[in-house]
Amino acid sequence: MADDDAIPQAIEAPRRSRWSAAQAIWLIPLLAVGIVGWLALNEWLSSGPTITIRFRSAEGIEAGKTRVKYRDVDLGVVKQVRLAPDRKGVIVVAQMEADARPLLVRDTRLWIVRARLSGGEVSGLSTLLSGSYIGIDGGTDGGESRRDFEGLETPPVLNSDESGREFRLTASTLGSLEVGSPIFLRRVRVGQVLGTDLDPDGRNLTLRIFVRAPYDRLVTANTRFWHASGLDVSVDAGGVRLRTESLLAVVVGGISFETPPEAAPPTPAASGTRYTLFDSQASALRRPDWQTLEYTATFVDSVRGLAVGAPVEFKGFVIGEVAAVDIEFDPAILRFVFPVKLRIYRDLAATVAPQAAAPAARGASAPGNPARFPLEQLLSRRSVERGLRAQLRSSNLITGQRYVAIDFFPELRGEKLNHLGSGAHEIPTTRDSFGELEASVSRIVKKLEAVPFDQVAADLQRTLASLDRAVNTTEQTVQRFGAELIPSAKAVLDDARRTIEEVRALAAQGQPLPQQASTALRDLSRAADALRDLAEAIERQPESLLRGRRAAPAEVPR
Amino acid sequence: MKRLRPGRAGITRLGIGLGLAVALAGCATDTPPTRWHNLVAAVPGAPAAVPSGARTLAVGPVSVPDEVDRPQLVVRTARGAPVRLDGERWSEPVKAQLPRALALALAARLPATVVAAHDGVLVLPSARLIVEVQRFELQRDPDRAVLRAVWTLRPGAAKEGGPAVPAQVFETVVAAAGPDPTALVAAMTAAVDQLSGRISQSVCAAGPC
């Protein structure tokens, strides 16, 4: 062991405050505790309520992974999925965040967002990749909060914050409509069908529709709704018509609406107003019953081609439509007749041209307004006496459609009408054009029968004989002339031929144009030859481009 | 450290240098001289007599085999392979020379006829000469020119009509004076001359010439 004297003494270093080293170290555990405590507090504060949702099936829901999203914001996560006690559904337990608390009220709706095709829309495609999630739509009810919910099986058609109005439509058939089918106004999609219910008596359907703001203001009491599904093909007195709203409507069906301009009040209809759903635009925009008068016109001839809805025209002006075509047996004349019910529009009127002192205008309105002559007054007994009749006329020869024409027939003026019905609204009829044709044909046939054909034949024979004699004489005369005429004609022809030949020869050679053309062709062929030679030379000696032609051998090769 | 990258100036300089090199290379060799030949030999002495007759003869179309219709003289070697002599060229395409040569030769032999090779001058010729040259070549060992042609004379569009001679075949072989190109061309000219002699004989036999 070394001896103690050789061991040096350690230097005393100045004493440092012990505080900085030993005590300061305790800050670390304090800090750790603080951090952990803060984390725990944060966790506890931000955790929201736990809710349970009942669904029919838990397809796509995974405990611990599936999230609850509102407008794509994460509001909670599914913690547990278990079978419902009655085994007819599943209970999903979800832990929500604290800010989700105000959303969980009585009419909050929850549904599973999956890839879906409905109402002409594909939704939720992103869930194919990222997995389904539960969508939540906050309720507007400010009442008590709720923790147990019944989940919807299909997403709600509307979000609760969409503004607009709901209406009800009564329809006889659903057609191709379904929940989510679009509502169109002038081909603009303004709403959708919310739901369809069959009435308890099974006769009609009630559709609940929703029209978005600001278009809901355009729905008034007089608005007409009609099926806009598919293609509307109609063949009527005007021809063939093809109508469709949009491709979407063709596929998923839709409803269109329009407010007829004649309807006066523009006040928007209240929410929940009921309307009828018509089958087509034509039927929707037809005037309602209270605006028409009913008349009857009984036709004797065939009413083939006359369809319900065919127009009734007065000299081409539409004054109504055919409501019904019936068949009746008239024992008085022992024939079948066809009473056709006509609907004449009541509010049509002709304006009377202003004239000095025209006091006889019937139905003239108060002075200051232009005088009006309601057309229904056209169809009065007085008119009938003047020859007003109804007649079936053909509107389209191809389709055979017919319409009812009301017109004055001067030749029938004052005709005695004995079988006019007792109804005040009866318009007598006259035969239609086919009937007239028939009559004309029979008249012609009668006339033809009256012609004495035998006598005519005898006369004809005599005439033919004399004609024959005349022809013979003519022939002889012609032969005599022929001998003189033909040689000179031949000479003329020869001259003509020679002239033509000379002209042709003149045109052939020596004329400047062919000459120039041949020169041009010659030059062209020379140019082509030169090009060909150049190409050949290059091909044989490509280096001649750079180095020029090789010297030819002095002697001609053997 | 500067990086070496050819800038725009560098590329231009390179281009100029290359161009100069190419040009110089091209100028390095001499183009060998060319000698020109024609079937229509220079006319010695006074021009031929001007014809006085009203008859006209149009020469054409004359078809020439493409092998001969080259800028260069074509000679067949003893083995029969054609060789083009790059230094010996025709001064005008054979296609144009032949009708002209024939016309000149015929004009010398037919004093009463105006002979022309182009269509423009003779509006309504009395007769038309149509020739198809099937063989017109030079051969070596022995040095000679070979000509074989099928010709016919048809009445032209003139009112009086002209002589008509059905299709004839003419073949001749003319020996060349030497192997040099000039002698060979002279042999060809002589062959053409012989053809024109035969044609003029037929013309004179068929009518006034």
Added chain:
Amino acid sequence: MTTAAPDDAVATLRSRGLVQCPACQLVMGAGAAAELRCARCGTPVVLRTSGGLGTTTALLLAALVLYVPSNTLPIMATRSGLEARNDTIVSGVIELVHTGSWLLGLIVFVASVLIPLFKLAVLSYLVLSVRLRWSHDARGRTRLYRLIEVIGRWSMLDVFVVGLLAALVQLGPAAQVQAGPGVVAFGAVVWLTLWATRSFDPRLIWERA
């Protein structure tokens, strides 16, 4: 080296009033002061590890406290095109085993669960033993101390792995890895235990015995 001798007869520098410089190994006489410097090289010489047991205890407590969030908070958030998941250490191990990489799972489990727990347990035991002046198996305790000193750093393995993955796997929507808050806590735990291990003076085992 002397074998185990009776405790009171152990000859340590301290018992002779001497200290040794940790840098240049010079043996010097110790004064009364707690802070001394080497006479030759000036390196501070401490009779005790600074703070003594207090430091180790504080650090150990901090590590224990932070161990809770390091296991409850997720250490890694992975998002691939199909799914997004947050994993804690244990759930990550389970996932590894589930997907077939049981070797990796084992390694992670050993490095990130077993070793930290072992270290915490051993340190707690050592600190406790010194505080309560237990006197049994000082040698075993020293061996334990040396063990945790050696294996301690291997817990950083998990932190490195997560850091590397988070830095490298950034393939946008196809795959994304993000480090979670748990990795900070876990790293803190590892660092604190390392520090606690270093600050623990094993001589205390023998002194208080």
